[in-house]
Amino acid sequence: MITLGVQRSGSTLLAGISGHLDEHAGTQLLQALEGVTGQERDLMVDVHHMTSMDEGGLLHLLDLHRRAEVMGLRVLVVGWQPQPQQLMADVAGIPGPGTACGERFALAGFRRLIEQRAQRARHLSDYATG
Numbered sequence: 751m752i753t754l755g756v757q758r759s760g761s762t763l764l765a766g767i768s769g770h771l772d773e774h775a776g777t778q779l780l781q782a783l784e785g786v787t788g789q790e791r792d793l794m795v796d797v798h799h800m801t802s803m804d805e806g807g808l809l810h811l812l813d814l815h816r817r818a819e820v821m822g823l824r825v826l827v828v829g830w831q832p833q834p835q836q837l838m839a840d841v842a843g844i845p846g847p848g849t850a851c852g853e854r855f856a857l858a859g860f861r862r863l864i865e866q867r868a869q870r871a872r873h874l875s876d877y878a879t880g
């Protein structure tokens with residue numbers, strides 16, 4: 751479960767996420783884009799207090815990023831914590847602890863790669879449990 755706080759400062763939306771970002775957080779996460787007027791230029795997503803994330807949560811974060819870009823917003827995600835970064839590294843197939851996947855998240859190609867692999871991992875997990 752996450753807690754989402756949204757603030758406006760000039761042409762920037764600041765969305766702060768705290769808690770565990772999982773497959774059930776999609777609707778709540780998209781609330782960050784409610785009320786976008788078209789005057790905003792940037793969406794800054796602060797994940798300093800996002801303690802953990804699973805593949806479903808990663809897919810929701812990628813969806814938020816894509817929707818914001820379609821609305822014409824530049825997106826920056828800041829404050830990556832170790833577990834979410836390690837999850838992205840694992841999903842992307844980048845070996846080793848402490849990889850800088852948070853910095854790579856800004857790259858569209860990396861986002862596409864982790865989205866495809868996270869969808870595959872979620873599908874395999876659903877297949878194994880279902």
